[in-house]
Amino acid sequence: MADDRLRKFVLDWYIYIVLVVFWIVSSSISPFFRTMSTFSTIFVSAVPIALVGLGQTFVVLSRGFDLSVGVVASLATAIASVTMHWGIGPSIGLILVVSCAIGMINGLGVSKLGIDSFIMTLGMMFLLTGVTLLIRPSPGGFIPVNFKRFLLYQVGEFPLVPVLILFLTGCVGVLVLQKRRFGREIYAVGGDPESAKMSGVDVDRTRIKVFMVSALSAACAGLFVSARIGSGNAEAGAPYLFDSFTAVFMGGTLVTGGIGGYRGTIASALIIASIGHILQFLGITIWYHFIVKGLLLAGVAGLQLFVVSRERNR
């Protein structure tokens, strides 16, 4: 019994175990790693990954892909950089409305027109890349100091607001997926769309909502990025596309839909944010960063498959 409970605990939380082990090993290798300022930077860089990862988790759970998250984040920085001088509120409002519309178009294309989500969002990615470059051909623009200060607010070296954002995003993501009808319907749609339909789930509506959540959370990530870099940049969101998938898959959500959750995505976001730092402290060039990320993703995913298949054969 106790054995079973331990097994279940390890299965449920293994990615956090990986995270903690990673931190302990890194801290013991490099004295620079075990400082508050390092962890502060890790939390701050994890915020946008966790945010795009939120939407991507929803989309992947419902058996889809969203390739437009990176460029939606870029678009958000671009719009912010040209509209923040109207005031922070209207600018944020505009960004949220625009991203909602983008998500809805993605969702409508996928559900009502039956276009594969990969293709639909790939098209959207190209389209929005052009639009973003039209708005902001070169990095720059105006981001108010108050906005930056608020989002990056620190108490001493502790990044209070970023950690709060991480915590709240985590709570919302986990609770919506586990304890709201919408969340359970996402699992149903991803598990077996045909059964979900037969059981009375409005599959199309669920899909549309999922893509709206994805675009919204990507836009929020973009807003946070714009605060960090203090400007708008048509390229700023690009890395988050791949990071969102890495976070989702490393976090244990299966590419086939219906299995996984947001808890793992958050831990993976922290792992991804940590990798860069430890390598930097070890004086290793940035190129190895990608190699390590690739190996880690393959390793964790492989481990997970191994464990799952062992569990099934028990």
Add this chain to the structure above:
Amino acid sequence: MQGGRGLFVFDDGTFFGAAVMNRMEPQDKAVHDDTADMVRVDSIRKRFPGVDVLKGITFGLKKGRIYGLVGENGAGKSTLVKILMGIHQPDGGEIFIGGEKARIKEPSQARYTYRMDTVFQEHALIPQLSVAENIFLDKLDRFYKKGLIDQRRLQDEAKGALREVGLDIDVTLAAAEFGEDEKSLIELAKALSRKPEILILDEMTAPLESSVVNHVFEVMQKLKRQGKTLVFISHRLEEVFKICDEIIVLRDGNLEGVVRNSFQEDPLPLRKTVITMMTGTERGLSFPEKTGLKVKGEVVLSLENLKSKWLKNVSLEVGEGEIVALAGLRGQGQSRLLRTIAGLLVEDEGDVRISGKRLKRKHPRDAIEKGIFYISDKRDQEELWLTHDVWLNISVTSITDRARLGFIGRRDDRKAVETMVSRLRIETPSLAQIVRNLSGGNRQKVVLGKYLLARPKILLVDQPTMGLDVGAKAEIYHLLRKLSQEGIPTLAVLTDLEEVVNLPDRLLVMREGEIVKEFSKAVMDEVELLDSYYG
């Protein structure tokens, strides 16, 4: 009667009077008395690209009765159910529920506005979600407490719903953890929890064992006493005759007639009537002669003391001219034995010999190379490329046999496939037909054709007639028999009692991974047989 064939109403085989016929006449629909129809389907038509599935169907269903809905595959039963549930929209005709004209746009409307629900055989439960969540999937927000789902109340109510069907299981487990029996009952509980007035059971008993079927029947009788209207769809006619008050027979999208069941001791005349109506001929399930009893021929496959996690010391022999069946209760290792021989599962000990030579199988390929072909019962998932054409599906396994210098000779390939199509009499407009558009029987023939082209030594077939209609079943029986006479024996897993008794030359009954009894008589004693199933 739009497009309909003549409408006949039989009472156990005899033509029944005009009084019942009147009930079917359209002008009668305004009458509302005690015996008014709960559901009336009036001249319903539905056309899919290339086929008229329903050609104007009219009938009525009353409260407190159980109706059988029978017909061969493709007769239009499922389409009719899907129209009633609002999954498809009819191209013509009307539906009346409780005397009111109903426009059913989607399943939730059928369920909550018209109180009509269906237990489907497949596509029912979401494997990843818990049993409790599955039961209340479309109204989880009913369980909100402070905006979040109250798991305890959800589980309590799910337990209550399952009690209605006599099932006591852990409702927090994922639906995937349960077997077919439990899944069907969960699905039934799910439908009952919505308190339907009209309940359709669409092939729900197909994968069930007889004790569970009886249990389902008890629930149905209870609902009947409560005045509900039930529709029971099944390929197993014995079940239909046991429970249904009236039997609605469809054929080729037409209503062939409605037969009253007077629950006679001997269901044979009724059976004959219904089968005649279903098929248009008197042919029922006809089985070929058991020729393998006389000519066993040389031993093709022999197993010696095969042991694995699921098998205990299995030894058997199959000769050239034989059809040998593995029977028993479901899940006693029959399918696993076939899969083990085919190299899909590994044995711990023991020998598999093919024509006397010991065969090592590290990979399914090793068995295939020696001419051992396993045909899965999950035909659509494991045997066919449903979205590809007949040509590719038949050609694929042996395609390199028709290659020269590594290039496939298109003409040779075509000729080989064409020969197979005509030899097995696969009904397809052309080789370019997508397999998804073929009927179940023709799909199974495509599977057989694929392997026959690869020159098998023996066929290991898991439930060869699973989901096929009466006509297609008979064709498969005759085909397997013909092959055995040509020297390609069959080792098959059979579950249907009628097949078990009539098809194989020899019968091996398995229980808990062990062969416990062998029968090899021309006429098998059903009582003795069933007795051997249980320990």
